[in-house]
Amino acid sequence: MRWNNLISVAAKEKIAFGALFFITLFILAPVVVVLWIIFKNGISAINWEFLTAMPKEGMRAGGIFPAIVGTLYLVVGATVCSLPLGILAAIYLSEYAKENALTRLINLAIVNLSGVPSVVYGLFGFSLFVVFLKFGASIVAGSLTLAIMNLPVIITSTRESLKAVPDYFREVGLSLGASRWQTVRHAVLPFALPGILTGTILSIARAAGETAPILFTVAAFYIPHLPHSVFDQAMALPYHLYIIATQIPNIPNSYRYGTALVLILMVLLMNLVAIIIRSKFRRKYKW
Structure with a gap:
C-alpha cells in the first residue's frame, strides 16, 4: 500500500x-x-553610422546618436538619484522604524506607488520640476521624475533583502559592542546586496523604456545635437521610437525596428552589467 x-x-x-x-x-x-x-x-x-550619426532629412535618414546619449543620461541620472535614497529609506524602515500603524501605512503606500501608471508620474514631474521649480523641460527634470518612479521598486526590493538576512547576524554584531549602524553596515547590508541589485536591475529597465514621464519633462521631438548641460532638453530612444513609428511618414521599417533593437540591446547590456556585479557579491557573501 x-x-x-x-x-x-x-x-x-x-x-x-x-x-x-x-x-x-x-x-x-x-x-x-x-x-x-x-x-x-x-x-x-544597425551599422556604425546608424549608431553614431545625427539624424537628418527629417529623421528619415542618418543615425540615432542623440537619442542613445539622451537615454543614457536619463538612466544614469535616475539611478544616481533613486538608488541612495531608496536604500537609505529601506534601511530605516527595516532596521530602525518601530512596527506601528504609521510604518504599516508607509509600507502600504510604497507598495501602492509601485502600481501607479507612469503617465501620472509624468504629470507630477511636470507640475513639480518643470513648472513649480522652474527647471523647464530638461534632463534634470526627467531624471528626477524617473527617480521618483523607481523609488518604490528599490525600497521594496531592498527592504525584503534586508529582512531575508537572519537575525543572528544582527545579534552577533550587537553582542560584540558594535552600534546598530555598524551592524547594519558590516553584518547585514553586504549580504543583502544581491537582492538590492535585483531591484536596481528592474528600475534600470523601467527607466530606459518609459515614454510617458519623459514626454512631459525632457523629451524633444528633434534635436540634431547633443545636450550641453543637464538643463537642456534631450532626445530619448523610447520617445524617438514613438515619433518615427507614428509621426514620420515614408520612413523605412528597418529604421523603426533598428531603433527598437538598439533600445532592447541597451537595456540588456545595462542589466547584464548589474547581473555580473550581483553574481560577484553572491559568491563573495554566502550564508
Whole structure:
C-alpha cells in the first residue's frame, strides 16, 4: 500500500513539473517571437553610422546618436538619484522604524506607488520640476521624475533583502559592542546586496523604456545635437521610437525596428552589467 502511494506521489510530481514546464514555454514563446521579429527586421539597419550619426532629412535618414546619449543620461541620472535614497529609506524602515500603524501605512503606500501608471508620474514631474521649480523641460527634470518612479521598486526590493538576512547576524554584531549602524553596515547590508541589485536591475529597465514621464519633462521631438548641460532638453530612444513609428511618414521599417533593437540591446547590456556585479557579491557573501 505504501509503495503504491509513493508511485502515485511520484506520478503527480512529474505531471506537476510537466505542466509548469509547458506553462513556462507558453509564457516565453510570445516574448521570443517578438524579439525575433524585431531582430530580423532591425538588424539590417544597425551599422556604425546608424549608431553614431545625427539624424537628418527629417529623421528619415542618418543615425540615432542623440537619442542613445539622451537615454543614457536619463538612466544614469535616475539611478544616481533613486538608488541612495531608496536604500537609505529601506534601511530605516527595516532596521530602525518601530512596527506601528504609521510604518504599516508607509509600507502600504510604497507598495501602492509601485502600481501607479507612469503617465501620472509624468504629470507630477511636470507640475513639480518643470513648472513649480522652474527647471523647464530638461534632463534634470526627467531624471528626477524617473527617480521618483523607481523609488518604490528599490525600497521594496531592498527592504525584503534586508529582512531575508537572519537575525543572528544582527545579534552577533550587537553582542560584540558594535552600534546598530555598524551592524547594519558590516553584518547585514553586504549580504543583502544581491537582492538590492535585483531591484536596481528592474528600475534600470523601467527607466530606459518609459515614454510617458519623459514626454512631459525632457523629451524633444528633434534635436540634431547633443545636450550641453543637464538643463537642456534631450532626445530619448523610447520617445524617438514613438515619433518615427507614428509621426514620420515614408520612413523605412528597418529604421523603426533598428531603433527598437538598439533600445532592447541597451537595456540588456545595462542589466547584464548589474547581473555580473550581483553574481560577484553572491559568491563573495554566502550564508
